[in-house]
Amino acid sequence: MFYIAPSLATALDALGDYGPEGAAFAGGTWIMRAPIRHQLLKARYVAIGKIPELTEIRIGADTIEIGAAVTHAALASALADLPEFTVLAAAAGRSANPAIRGLATIGGNLATSDFSAADCVPALLCLDAQTEVSSRSGRERMRLDTFLKQRSTLAPGRLLTKVVVPRSRAKSAHARLPLRKAGDYPVAIVSLSLDVDTTNHVRAARIAIGSVETVARRWERLETALLGRALDPAQAADIAADLAGEFAGRDSVEVPPWYRVSVLPGLIRRATAAALGT
Amino acid sequence: MVLTLTVNGDHRASVADPVTPLVDVLREEFHLTGAKPVCREGFCGACMVLVNDKPTPSCLMPVALAQGSDIRTVEGLGSGGTLTAIQAALEACDAVQCGMCFPGMVVTLTHLLATSPEATRDEIRAALSGNICRCTGYERIVDATLSALAVK
Numbered sequence: 274m275f276y277i278a279p280s281l282a283t284a285l286d287a288l289g290d291y292g293p294e295g296a297a298f299a300g301g302t303w304i305m306r307a308p309i310r311h312q313l314l315k316a317r318y319v320a321i322g323k324i325p326e327l328t329e330i331r332i333g334a335d336t337i338e339i340g341a342a343v344t345h346a347a348l349a350s351a352l353a354d355l356p357e358f359t360v361l362a363a364a365a366g367r368s369a370n371p372a373i374r375g376l377a378t379i380g381g382n383l384a385t386s387d388f389s390a391a392d393c394v395p396a397l398l399c400l401d402a403q404t405e406v407s408s409r410s411g412r413e414r415m416r417l418d419t420f421l422k423q424r425s426t427l428a429p430g431r432l433l434t435k436v437v438v439p440r441s442r443a444k445s446a447h448a449r450l451p452l453r454k455a456g457d458y459p460v461a462i463v464s465l466s467l468d469v470d471t472t473n474h475v476r477a478a479r480i481a482i483g484s485v486e487t488v489a490r491r492w493e494r495l496e497t498a499l500l501g502r503a504l505d506p507a508q509a510a511d512i513a514a515d516l517a518g519e520f521a522g523r524d525s526v527e528v529p530p531w532y533r534v535s536v537l538p539g540l541i542r543r544a545t546a547a548a549l550g551t
Numbered sequence: 552m553v554l555t556l557t558v559n560g561d562h563r564a565s566v567a568d569p570v571t572p573l574v575d576v577l578r579e580e581f582h583l584t585g586a587k588p589v590c591r592e593g594f595c596g597a598c599m600v601l602v603n604d605k606p607t608p609s610c611l612m613p614v615a616l617a618q619g620s621d622i623r624t625v626e627g628l629g630s631g632g633t634l635t636a637i638q639a640a641l642e643a644c645d646a647v648q649c650g651m652c653f654p655g656m657v658v659t660l661t662h663l664l665a666t667s668p669e670a671t672r673d674e675i676r677a678a679l680s681g682n683i684c685r686c687t688g689y690e691r692i693v694d695a696t697l698s699a700l701a702v703k
Contacts, residue, residue, distance in 0.1 A: 275569035275615045298613075305572060305611040306592050314570060320616060370681025372606045372659070373593050455680040456594065 274317040281326050281407065281434065284319050289409045289430035291317045297432055298322075299342050299378040302369075303385045322378070327434060339436040341380025345393070346371070348379055359547075360445035360464050361438070364396035367449070370456045380433045383417070386425040386488075389523060394421070395464035395483035396447055397436060398491055405435035421488055443468045443477070446547035448540040449484075452527060461485045461533045463540040467548050473504045480541075485520050485533040494519065495541070504549060510542035554618055558583065559627025569615030574598040576614045577624060585625035585654040596682030599655035600624045606659045608681070625654035628661055637664050640699035646691040648684065656682045660696050670700060 274291075275298070278284035288295055298304055298318040307314050321327055327342035330351045337358070339348060349366030352358045368374060368391075382393040383404065397417055404420040406413050408431045415423075420433070445466040449459035462483035468476045478496040483489035498512050517537050522530030554565045558581060567576050572591070577583045577600070586609050587597035593608040600609045601623040628635050634642065637660045641647055648656075656679065663670055663678045670678070675696045679689060 275613060277615065300611075301613060301616070302593055302611050305570075305613065309591060318570065322616070369593070370596070371678060372596065372599060372608050372681045373611075375605055376593075376607065376611060455677065456683075 275320065276318070277320040278324055281324050284321050284324060285407060285409050285430065285432060287317075287319045288432060291319070292429045295319060295429065297380075297384075299381040300344065300376040302373055302377040303381060303388060321380075321432070327380070333440075335440055337438050337440065339379055339438070341384075341433045341435060342378050343380075345369070345374040345377050345379070345382070348393075349374070357441060357443065357445065358400070358438070360399060360447040360466060361393065361396045363447035364392035364462075364464065367447075367455070368392040379436055383420065383436065384424055384433045386421075389487050389489075390458040390462070390484040391489070392447070392449060392459065392462060392483065394489040395462050395481035397438065398481035398489060399445065399464040399466040399479040400438045401466075401479060402439075403437045404433055405437065406431050407434040408432065418490070441466070441468070443479075444548040444550075446544040448544035448547065450536050450540060458527070459484050460528050461536050461540055462489070463537065463544045465541075465544050465548060467499075467504065467545070469504055473549065475499045475502055475504055482520065482537065485522050485537065487523050492516070504545060506542045506546040506549070506551070509545045510538040513541040514538040554614055556614070556617055556622060557620070558622045559624060565614060567614050570613045572610045573600070573612040573614050573617050573622070574609035577609060577622075583624045583626050587651055587654065589651065590683075594681070594683065595652065596655040596659065596679075597652050599658040599682065601658060601662065604662065604665070606662045606681075623658075625657050628657065635661060636699045636702065637661055637696065640695040640702070641692065644691055644695035644698060646695040648687045648692075651686075652682060652684045656684075656692060660692075660699075663696065664699060668700060670696070672697060 276287050295317040296315045298320045322342045327340040329340045331338040345365040349362050352362035382391040402417045443466045448463045451457045451459045465480040467478050478499045480492045494516050520534045522533035524530050556563045565576050574586050574588045589595045589597040591610045593611045598609045599606050602620045675693050
């Protein structure tokens, strides 16, 4: 069964009716590879990629709202002229390859709990994003880190429908290390958003690390360590090297766990330099 | 359930399961074997087709979602025995490689020529980042693309 929902209401009805046998189908770039992972497909899918409400990006004065079925390519294009979202534009615009970016959605990137190398997750964590989860009974807003904890146990019929990102004057940057120059998964990702004063002293910092551990998360000790300091990429990398021991890299066929952790200081240096525009 | 598709301008019917990858329907039902199911992960680009003029890895598109779209495979790019600009340039520059990755490269570059007439060498390389060659290389393909762009 493959139901192409024309509206959010019909999608939520179908997901509610199908229960645990059903799932949402957005870009399909993860679900269609289930056979390669030796996983069974669901018995029923609800395609949500043609729902107008879920494919909209609204850029407001205080927030931007991104529909869950917005593709990476569409998001990168929409953010191209908004320097405050450099981190998100880079995450959406450099992940995978061009054809995948035309299919893969922001909602799929956030909702796929087995995908540790999702670029948009750390990018949105450092932007302090919120998520909206909908069901037939209503809509619920929750912080992204809360959603990440709950996503694998969301009750059937609940669907990630929107991402809401506050606007700010912070400087942001995204640094990733794929094994090839482009086109594959990053070994590690650093996304950061820094509020600095006129002398480049850090007033506030949000730094998120992706792909190193199973789930992306904020690096709060590094954020705290940078507060009040003049932002210097080399020094930031040294501090990161001292603190990196708190990460336990995930194992995989591509690289050993220690390698993912060992590249973090270099990525911190690159990301801070990019945020400074140096 | 019968699915109706428009492939290379022809209206076709398929009785495949709706979640079947488009590449399998193209090859097994319609015998359009230019698109190759190689990695089935969207990484290699050998199955690339144009869906509404957009390069799309047909291994990742369920056939049900391709309904109502204009699908063009490598077989449908030229018409009446005439090569397209990129096909002619690839031949003239002796850039044609083995048949595994090459149809996908032609599809991707067809889109590039249509949408990025000022593309630089780096932009061509970026456009090809989802088309993997395992045997020969990319440089002559990039050179051929630049020559096709120069002609336009």
